[in-house]
Amino acid sequence: MKIPSTLAGAGLFAAALAAPVAAQAQSAADKWEFQMALYGYFPALGGTTQFPTGASGPELDVSSKTLIDHLKMAAMGTFGGKKGKWGFWSDLFYTDVGGNKTATRDFHIPGYDLPADVTGNLNLDVKTTLWTLAGTYEIGKSPDYSLDLVAGARLADMKQRLDWTINGDISGIPLPGRSGSKDLTIQNWDAIVGLKGMAYIGGDRKWYLPYYIDVGAGQSKLTWQFMAGVGYQFGWGSLVAAWRYIDYEMKSGVPIQSLEFNGPMIGAVFRF
Known part of the structure; x- marks a missing residue:
């Protein structure tokens, strides 16, 4: 034919x-497609730390949630790249917060009941650096959403300093002195696994919902975090407002027993 x-x-x-x-x-x-984001993060801080008062003295238990009253500095940035289905992602978070209280009873000495007239002047400073480095693999994608599997590791570098003065009758408590100071530092590496992605809202695909969640363990007993927000795309990138929660639970015997960050963040995302 x-x-x-x-x-x-x-x-x-x-x-x-x-x-x-x-x-x-x-x-x-x-x-390769790359993405960089810079955020301001404004968290409330919680957690419990046991500060040794001396070689033969008991410990002071303090709660960051009750003592921290101001944020000195907080910053957060992410950087990632993707080629086909595979990629990488890194997140760096730093915060410096502090607080002080006078004539407070917001502390505890394990094994002892504080006499009614005992109060303390406490000054607490908390510096935290969290660095996550992970590989990513695309497990779902359409014109309206994307979803990646995340697997990697996170470093937690935590430094805390407490200055204290105890007022009142402490004759029944074997403190080495009425005042003192103590610095504590821990560095934990933990393996993490999680999901990150985004979903568009509306036909013009300008508004979108970014989200991220992970969980891990290793030198820490448990760590997990969650972030969700809303973004708007421009020609150069996008603006994002979100809420982020980070939680750490330490293994027994570690002075810094727990730490959590919970609060809003706002930033800009650049794609190139």
Whole structure:
């Protein structure tokens, strides 16, 4: 059967068009895409720490939630890249918070009941650096959403300092002195696994909902975090407002027993 020359020519023309389109699609899949975000984070801080008062003295238990009253500095940034389904992601978080109270009873000495007239002047400073480095793998994608599996590790570098002065009758408590100070530092590495992604809202695909969750353990008994928010896309990138919660539970015998951050964040996301 003889094929009309016009149809044969049209078929050759369509094939010629399809070849570069397929090549472009393959090229796009093989191209690295990067994303960088800078955030301001304004968390409330909670947790419990046991500060040794001396070689032969008991410990002072203090709650960060009751003592911390101001944020000195907080910053957060992320950087990631993706090529096809595989990628990487890194998150760096730093905060410096502090607080002081005078004539307070917001502390505890394990094994002893504080006499009614005993109060303390306490000054607490908490510096925390969290660094997450992970690989990512795309497990779901459509024009309206994306979902990646995240697996990697997180470093927690925590430094706390407490200065105290105890007022009142402490004759029944074997404190080495009425006043003192103590610095504590821990560095924990934990393996983490989680999910991160986004979902668009509306037909114009300008508004979207970013989210992230992970859980892990290792040198810590348990760590987990959750972030969810809303973003709006521009030509250069997007603006995001979100809420982030981070929680650490330490193993027994560690002076810093628990630590949590809970609060809003706002920032800008750049894609290139």
